[in-house]
Amino acid sequence: MIRRREFLIGSAAALAGLRCRAAPDQRYDLCVIGSGFAGVFLALRTAAHGLSTLVLEAGGDLAQAAPGLEAEFGFENRGAIPYPLERSRVIAVGGGSNHWTGSLNRLRPSDFREQSEFGLHVDWPLDYAELERWYCEAERELWASGHAPVAGAEPARSCAYPFLDPGPYRMPEVHFGGEAVEFFPLAESKEQGRGGALRLLGTRIPELLALPAAQLLPGAMAVELVPESAARIDHVRVRDPRGREQRIHARLFVVAAGVIESARLLLASRSGFFPAGIGNRHDLVGRHFMEHPTFQWIVPTEWPAFLPPGVHRSYHFSDRFRREDLNAVHFQLHIERPGQVSWKMQPEMSPRPGSRVTLSRTRRDRFGEPLPELRFGSSRRDRRTARATLPFLREQLRALGVRADALPLERRWRYHPAGTCRMARDERSGVVDRDGRVFGVENLYVSGACCFPTAGTSNPTLSVVALALRLADHLNSRA
Numbered sequence: 001m002i003r004r005r006e007f008l009i010g011s012a013a014a015l016a017g018l019r020c021r022a023a024p025d026q027r028y029d030l031c032v033i034g035s036g037f038a039g040v041f042l043a044l045r046t047a048a049h050g051l052s053t054l055v056l057e058a059g060g061d062l063a064q065a066a067p068g069l070e071a072e073f074g075f076e077n078r079g080a081i082p083y084p085l086e087r088s089r090v091i092a093v094g095g096g097s098n099h100w101t102g103s104l105n106r107l108r109p110s111d112f113r114e115q116s117e118f119g120l121h122v123d124w125p126l127d128y129a130e131l132e133r134w135y136c137e138a139e140r141e142l143w144a145s146g147h148a149p150v151a152g153a154e155p156a157r158s159c160a161y162p163f164l165d166p167g168p169y170r171m172p173e174v175h176f177g178g179e180a181v182e183f184f185p186l187a188e189s190k191e192q193g194r195g196g197a198l199r200l201l202g203t204r205i206p207e208l209l210a211l212p213a214a215q216l217l218p219g220a221m222a223v224e225l226v227p228e229s230a231a232r233i234d235h236v237r238v239r240d241p242r243g244r245e246q247r248i249h250a251r252l253f254v255v256a257a258g259v260i261e262s263a264r265l266l267l268a269s270r271s272g273f274f275p276a277g278i279g280n281r282h283d284l285v286g287r288h289f290m291e292h293p294t295f296q297w298i299v300p301t302e303w304p305a306f307l308p309p310g311v312h313r314s315y316h317f318s319d320r321f322r323r324e325d326l327n328a329v330h331f332q333l334h335i336e337r338p339g340q341v342s343w344k345m346q347p348e349m350s351p352r353p354g355s356r357v358t359l360s361r362t363r364r365d366r367f368g369e370p371l372p373e374l375r376f377g378s379s380r381r382d383r384r385t386a387r388a389t390l391p392f393l394r395e396q397l398r399a400l401g402v403r404a405d406a407l408p409l410e411r412r413w414r415y416h417p418a419g420t421c422r423m424a425r426d427e428r429s430g431v432v433d434r435d436g437r438v439f440g441v442e443n444l445y446v447s448g449a450c451c452f453p454t455a456g457t458s459n460p461t462l463s464v465v466a467l468a469l470r471l472a473d474h475l476n477s478r479a
Helices: 004-008 037-049 095-099 114-118 128-141 204-209 259-268 318-323 380-399 461-478
Strands: 027-033 053-056 144-146 187-189 214-217 221-229 232-239 245-255 293-300 310-314 329-337 340-347 356-364 370-375 410-413 444-446
Touching: 027 037, 037 053, 037 095, 037 204, 037 214, 037 461, 053 245, 114 318, 128 461, 204 214, 221 245, 221 259, 245 259, 245 461, 259 356, 259 370, 293 380, 318 329, 329 380, 340 380
Parallel strands: 027 053, 027 245, 053 214, 245 444
Antiparallel strands: 144 187, 221 232, 232 245, 293 340, 293 410, 310 329, 329 340, 356 370
16 A cells, blocks of 8 residues: 555646645545545535535646546447547546636426426435525525525525626516526526636635635546445546556445436456446436427527527426426527527436446556446437427527527537436435435435436526535534
C-alpha cells in the first residue's frame, strides 16, 4: 500500500491553486464518490454536521478530462441512438458544474405520479410535497434568481426565490385553438444574485475544504466497492493516473459519480456476495437510461409587442399529452433579439429497460477494467409524442406570422442524462430505496439524476441538489 502523500503526487499540481488536503490513513464517517452537484452539496452538509467526510474525484480541476485518465472514461455506444456523451460529461473537480448554463426549475407534482395518475411508466417512491422543502433549500444553495411564480403555470411553492428579478413578468400572448397558453419565466443561478451560473470549483468547494471535517482527494478513480458481507461495504478500491491503488475505508458510502459511472461502479463491484454487481440482484443496475431531446425551430420574424424578450416556458399541454397516452412535453419560446424567435419542444423520454449501461465484453481501459457500454433507443411512445407535437409547433408559428410547413425540424440533446440506478419502493422495481440506499446494503447510497425513476421535462440540476440535501439530512440523522 502506498502512502497518501505519494498518492497525491501529480494530482495536486493539476488543481491550479485549489487547496486540497491529503487524506490521512483513517476510517471516515462518510466517503462520497464524485465532486459534482450531488456529491459536493451532500458533503457540505454532512461535514458541517461533524461527519468526517472524504470526497473522491477522478479528475483534476477545470472543465477537462482527468489528466492521464481520458482512456479510462471512454465508452461504447451500441444502441439505435448514437448518444454523444463526451460532449456533456466532465471528469474534473466540480463535475458538470464546470459548464452548467444555470437554468433552474422544479419537477412538477404529476411527474412523481405518472403511473397512478396516467397509467404511464412508474411512480416515484416520494412525491412533490415531500421534496418541496428541499427544493427551497436547493434554490438557496444555487443562488436562484427569478420572478414571482406564475400561479397555475408552474409548481406551487412555499418560498420565494432568494433573489427576485425586478419588475413584473410579461407573459407572451399566445393562443392555441382559441385557448390562451400559460407561460412562466425560468429561474437562473446567478452568483450571489448578480450574474453567472454557480461554479463549484470557485465557490462551494473552497467552502467545503474550509470545514475541519471535510477532505477532497483528486485524481482518485473509484474502481471497486469491496464488501465485508452481503449487507455492508468495507472499503472502496481507488486508482490514481499512474495505476497505483489505495483503499478508502468508511462507515458510509455515497456514489455520486454521474449516470454512466455510478452504474459502471456498481456493476464492476462483483464478488462472491454480489456475483452480478452490487444492487443488481434483479438485473436493474444500468437500465432505464433517459435523456431530453429538444426539437427546435429558429425562425426569422418581426418582434411583435405581444412577444416580450426572454425565455418563456409552458407546461400547458404536458398532462394533456399524458392523458392521450403520450409523453409529457413542454414548449419554450425564446425571444433573444429583434428578428429572431426560437420555438422549442422538449419531451420526456420513456424509461425503457432496454436503454441501459452495461460493462463491455470487448473494450477495457489500460488497467484491464471493462469500459461501460451504452445501448440507447427510443420507445414507440417517444416517437408518437414527437409526431404529435408537430401540429402544435406549426400552428403556434403561424400565429406568429411564420409559415412553418417547409421548415426542417432539428433534434438536439439537452445533455440531461438520467436513470440507471432508479429509486423504487422495492428491489424488484429499482436499485435504491426512497432515501437513496442500495437495497440490501445498509451503508451504501447513490445520489444524482441516476436515481430518477422518470425525468419529466424539467432541467434536472435543481432536483439533483434537492435530493442530495435530503439524503445528507438522512445521513446526519444516522450519525
